[in-house]
Amino acid sequence: xxxxxxxxxxxxxxxxxxxxxxxxxxxxxxxxxxxxxxxxxxxxxxxxxxxxxxxxxxxxxxxxxxxxxxxxxxxxxxxxxxxxxxxxxxxxxxxxxxxxxxxxxxxxxxxxxxxxxxxxxxxxxxxxxxxxxxxxxxxxxxxxxxxxxxxxxxxxxxxxxxxxxxxxxxxxxxxxxxxxxxxxxxxxxxxxxxxxxxxxxxxxxxxxxxxxxxxxxxxxxxxxxxxxxxxxxxxxxxxxxxxxxxxxxxxxxxxxxxxxxxxxxxxxxxxxxxxxxxxxxxxxxxxxxxxxxxxxxxxxxxxxxxxxxxxxxxxxxxxxxxxxxxxxxxxxxxxxxxxxxxxxxxxxxxxxxxxxxxxxxxxxxxxxxxxxxxxxxxxxxxxxxxxxxxxxxxxxxxxxxxxxxxxxxxxxxxxxxxxxxxxxxxxxxxxxxxxxxxxxxxxxxxxxxxxxxx
Amino acid sequence: xxxxxxxxxxxxxxxxxxxxxxxxxxxxxxxxxxxxxxxxxxxxxxxxxxxxxxxxxxxxxxxxxxxxxxxxxxxxxxxxxxxxxxxxxxxxxxxxxxxxxxxxxxxxxxxxxxxxxxxxxxxxxxxxxxxxxxxxxxxxxxxxxxxxxxxxxxxxxxxxxxxxxxxxxxxxxxxxxxxxxxxxxxxxxxxxxxxxxxxxxxxxxxxxxxxxxxxxxxxxxxxxxxxxxxxxxxxxxxxxxxxxxxxxxxxxxxxxxxxxxxxxxxxxxxxxxxxxxxxxxxxxxxxxxxxxxxxxxxxxxxxxxxxxxxxxxxxxxxxxxxxxxxxxxxxxxxxxxxxxxxxxxxxxxxxxxxxxxxxxxxxxxxxxxxxxxxxxxxxxxxxxxxxxxxxxxxxxxxxxxxxxxxxxxxxxxxxxxxxxxxxxxxxxxxxxxxxxxxxxxxxxxxxxxxxxxxxxxxxxxxxxxxxxxxxxxxxxxxxxxxxxxxxxxxxxxxxxxxxxxxxxxxxxxxxxxxxxxxxxxxxxxxxxxxxxxxx
Numbered sequence: 005x006x007x008x009x010x011x012x013x014x015x016x017x018x019x020x021x022x023x024x025x026x027x028x029x030x031x032x033x034x035x036x037x038x039x040x041x042x043x044x045x046x047x048x049x050x051x052x053x054x055x056x057x058x059x060x061x062x063x064x065x066x067x068x069x070x071x072x073x074x075x076x077x078x079x080x081x082x083x084x085x086x087x088x089x090x091x092x093x094x095x096x097x098x099x100x101x102x103x104x105x106x107x108x109x110x111x112x113x114x115x116x117x118x119x120x121x122x123x124x125x126x127x128x129x130x131x132x133x134x135x136x137x138x139x140x141x142x143x144x145x146x147x148x149x150x151x152x153x154x155x156x157x158x159x160x161x162x163x164x165x166x167x168x169x170x171x172x173x174x175x176x177x178x179x180x181x182x183x184x185x186x187x188x189x190x191x192x193x194x195x196x197x198x199x200x201x202x203x204x205x206x207x208x209x210x211x212x213x214x215x216x217x218x219x220x221x222x223x224x225x226x227x228x229x230x231x232x233x234x235x236x237x238x239x240x241x242x243x244x245x246x247x248x249x250x251x252x253x254x255x256x257x258x259x260x261x262x263x264x265x266x267x268x269x270x271x272x273x274x275x276x277x278x279x280x281x282x283x284x285x286x287x288x289x290x291x292x293x294x295x296x297x298x299x300x301x302x303x304x305x306x307x308x309x310x311x312x313x314x315x316x317x318x319x320x321x322x323x324x325x326x327x328x329x330x331x332x333x334x335x336x337x338x339x340x341x342x343x344x345x346x347x348x349x350x351x352x353x354x355x356x357x358x359x360x361x362x363x364x365x366x367x368x369x370x371x372x373x374x375x376x377x378x379x380x381x382x383x384x385x386x387x388x389x390x391x392x393x394x395x396x397x398x399x400x401x402x403x404x405x406x407x408x409x410x411x412x413x414x415x416x417x418x419x420x421x422x423x424x425x426x427x428x429x430x431x432x433x434x435x436x437x438x439x440x441x442x443x444x445x446x447x448x449x450x451x452x453x454x455x456x457x458x
Numbered sequence: 459x460x461x462x463x464x465x466x467x468x469x470x471x472x473x474x475x476x477x478x479x480x481x482x483x484x485x486x487x488x489x490x491x492x493x494x495x496x497x498x499x500x501x502x503x504x505x506x507x508x509x510x511x512x513x514x515x516x517x518x519x520x521x522x523x524x525x526x527x528x529x530x531x532x533x534x535x536x537x538x539x540x541x542x543x544x545x546x547x548x549x550x551x552x553x554x555x556x557x558x559x560x561x562x563x564x565x566x567x568x569x570x571x572x573x574x575x576x577x578x579x580x581x582x583x584x585x586x587x588x589x590x591x592x593x594x595x596x597x598x599x600x601x602x603x604x605x606x607x608x609x610x611x612x613x614x615x616x617x618x619x620x621x622x623x624x625x626x627x628x629x630x631x632x633x634x635x636x637x638x639x640x641x642x643x644x645x646x647x648x649x650x651x652x653x654x655x656x657x658x659x660x661x662x663x664x665x666x667x668x669x670x671x672x673x674x675x676x677x678x679x680x681x682x683x684x685x686x687x688x689x690x691x692x693x694x695x696x697x698x699x700x701x702x703x704x705x706x707x708x709x710x711x712x713x714x715x716x717x718x719x720x721x722x723x724x725x726x727x728x729x730x731x732x733x734x735x736x737x738x739x740x741x742x743x744x745x746x747x748x749x750x751x752x753x754x755x756x757x758x759x760x761x762x763x764x765x766x767x768x769x770x771x772x773x774x775x776x777x778x779x780x781x782x783x784x785x786x787x788x789x790x791x792x793x794x795x796x797x798x799x800x801x802x803x804x805x806x807x808x809x810x811x812x813x814x815x816x817x818x819x820x821x822x823x824x825x826x827x828x829x830x831x832x833x834x835x836x837x838x839x840x841x842x843x844x845x846x847x848x849x850x851x852x853x854x855x856x857x858x859x860x861x862x863x864x865x866x867x868x869x870x871x872x873x874x875x876x877x878x879x880x881x882x883x884x885x886x887x888x889x890x891x892x893x894x895x896x897x898x899x900x901x902x903x904x905x906x907x908x909x910x911x912x913x914x915x916x917x918x919x920x921x922x923x924x925x926x927x928x929x930x931x932x933x934x935x936x937x938x939x940x941x942x943x944x945x946x947x948x949x950x951x952x953x954x955x956x957x958x959x960x961x962x963x964x965x966x967x968x969x970x971x972x973x974x975x976x977x978x979x980x981x982x983x984x985x986x987x988x989x990x991x992x993x
Contacts (some may be wrong), residue, residue: 358637365552368635396548
């Protein structure tokens with residue numbers, strides 16, 4: 005029923021088959037489980053063929069954006085330049101912890117996927133950028149890379165192919181924004197982890213200004229399976245009426261559910277059954293009030309909206325949110341949504357890289373208003389202000405951190421407005437705020453003063 | 459240039475044709491449209507962070523930052539569409555929520571881009587009801603004070619220190635709305651000779667000059683296009699005066715000379731233009747009762763008559779300051795030729811300080827504006843100790859604004875002394891005539907910089923007392939000696955110079971404009987080619 009629970013019979017276990025199996029961590033154990041067969045073959049295959057198989061399989065980026073992986077790889081041409089593959093293992097999206105388990109239990113799966121990916125984009129060097137807090141996964145991954153080098157899987161003559169293949173594990177220093185692909189590259193280069201303006205896109209000028217492809221851990225870990233079993237095998241997982249989302253997907257479930265954990269299901273799995281059957285619902289006597297289905301950056305769904313949704317890229321969009329990274333955060337009916345959304349906003353305000361004006365100021369302003377409402381000092385005008393700020397923060401900045409802060413606020417205000425309204429300052433104590441008050445430096449509204457000014 | 463592909467687009471309904479690769483922001487400038495911006499600066503790498511230059515480009519899914527978006531064939535750009543205006547209004551509101559709005563005590567007020575754009579397209583009110591963030595001021599060293607609360611984090615200062623000064627002592631510290639400009643713990647801006655430029659680059663009042671702090675309001679200043687006289691680089695500058703007093707010197711953009719910059723030595727070295735011991739009236743030596751002589755005030759006519767009489771038949775030695783204009787030096791050269799004399803000059807030397815990220819831009823060792831002008835006009839460079847060598851009885855020494863403070867001349871007997879001077883040095887008592895002249899802030903003229911570029915400076919304020927521009931005085935003096943009729947405008951004096959000297963041939967004030975032109979033989983002064991491997 006999702007690691008660390010025993011697997012649920014309705015799960016489709018591909019990546020998570022060996023979760024909890026400590027023997028799969030070693031090179032020998034991994035080889036026994038079919039490891040490095042795909043890589044050995046891949047190193048003797050033309051990169052274009054690998055790109056085509058992955059294209060054909062329908063594999064899409066598992067980090068959140070859902071861009072077709074084979075298409076992304078096909079942007080890299082054999083132009084004689086140094087190419088790099090980056091594996092995004094920063095996994096900083098709140099509510100997401102699937103990559104952690106892949107790295108903890110099957111580090112060789114990732115190393116194999118990374119090496120195949122690098123070969124497929126004409127690169128001989130790959131960097132795995134791991135979230136700094138992931139001490140155990142980093143130790144496992146480093147051990148696996150060492151083993152792979154010792155066994156000649158990586159190195160100057162990878163698996164006897166005559167080609168070099170190098171994989172470096174880099175430890176992040178604890179910034180959410182370093183999960184953004186260009187910020188990650190800056191961080192790898194030793195710079196401040198600020199997202200870069202695009203264009204140029206990484207495929208043209210990425211890491212060290214060289215053509216670079218960046219893929220998520222789960223994406224790369226799926227590649228050996230696709231090469232081993234074929235594109236058709238991978239395509240079978242998914243809703244028959246939606247060929248755009250294929251394969252299996254890991255979902256990290258946390259919050260108010262009976263059985264939190266990592267679940268691997270086929271794309272298009274019914275979300276309602278997932279939440280109530282696999283995860284066991286909210287627990288005795290409780291109702292699921294709200295769900296964030298794809299990491300904290302996506303719109304919030306109500307429990308009701310989840311009942312009929314399907315868990316693939318298109319299905320969640322149809323329900324009004326996004327599949328994102330697959331971090332499912334569940335809130336039951338005890339939760340104060342104002343408090344929860346204020347907490348999310350505070351996270352984004354803390355993590356904003358401070359480049360773009362909208363994000364630097366907007367995330368902090370949003371947080372201050374939400375926390376004031378949470379503390380019972382809000383006014384109805386605050387709702388308009390929040391929505392207007394959110395609008396100014398959406399689609400206008402270098403990266404989407406700003407949008408990500410606005411998203412839960414907008415959807416929260418839309419779907420749980422009654423909770424916000426219930427927290428407003430009682431109208432008898434409300435002070436009319438003059439619309440034009442430009443010099444109000446440091447002037448918070450007096451709490452219960454001047455009741456006659458209503 | 460012909461092989462650069464041209465791109466046609468429409469900006470605010472106006473057709474624009476610009477070279478491929480240009481940003482929309484620069485393309486709009488060519489059509490006379492200013493797209494509001496903060497972080498963009500033509501002399502710095504593009505950051506694209508302030509998001510103020512968002513414009514609507516048809517067929518683009520989102521608003522585009524004009525500074526970081528290249529022009530494309532057939533693009534239709536709307537700068538003032540409702541969508542773009544709304545976005546920029548949002549940015550302005552964000553930038554102002556934590557801004558202290560202390561314009562009444564801010565030096566930047568009146569020349570502040572935050573004020574300008576807010577006035578132009580910002581909200582009339584603020585919706586911000588929370589306490590404002592507060593950070594203390596910080597002394598960044600050198601001439602720079604950082605008023606943290608006013609900062610909009612455009613990072614122009616950071617990029618200048620990184621890419622132009624190549625001394626990365628500034629950064630953005632912290633994240634989110636706690637972010638501020640941070641400075642190296644052990645180094646400050648005082649260590650770099652060009653760091654004062656961050657004050658000019660700062661679009662708001664966050665980086666202010668300690669020298670100019672609380673000295674004047676921007677709208678009280680008069681501004682004159684000028685050239686920094688403090689070394690041979692000839693950086694284009696703006697002299698700013700308040701009530702006839704120079705209070706600030708700032709760079710004026712000129713890609714050929716100083717880009718957008720001015721070194722700290724240059725920008726802070728303007729107070730000598732305001733010295734109080736100025737020569738204000740002509741003096742001539744007259745006999746007093748008892749057979750002695752003394753310097754007595756005279757009118758200009760008498761003083762020039764006396765000077766002409768002194769020069770009549772005498773050999774002259776002209777000791778000219780290399781701070782004098784081409785016009786003045788040209789006329790002094792004529793005087794030298796006419797009297798079969800010699801012209802010499804000395805120059806003060808100081809440490810050179812290049813701006814690493816800009817080609818051929820440095821505070822030059824020779825600390826005078828017109829050394830090359832003096833060379834071209836036939837003056838001979840000499841050590842201070844040797845300027846009087848070869849002077850003999852019967853000669854006339856003309857000291858043209860050369861203070862010689864360190865070494866007051868001991869004149870050989872029988873040598874007459876004429877001072878053409880802005881100030882009266884202590885040893886002036888030995889002079890036979892004192893002719894008061896204006897300094898470079900008080901007159902119009904030209905300097906020739908170390909690459910042979912002739913550049914005009916304009917008058918910023920009135921001269922003291924009866925002082926006249928040196929070219930005017932010398933024109934009258936030559937007329938009194940029977941040569942020419944004097945000049946009424948610096949342009950006329952320059953026109954004659956251009957006729958008489960091959961180097962200046964073909965140049966006129968109109969042709970020079972405010973950015974200057976090279977002399978005919980400027981290749982003599984070209985920068986040494988970069989060392990192999992540097993490119």
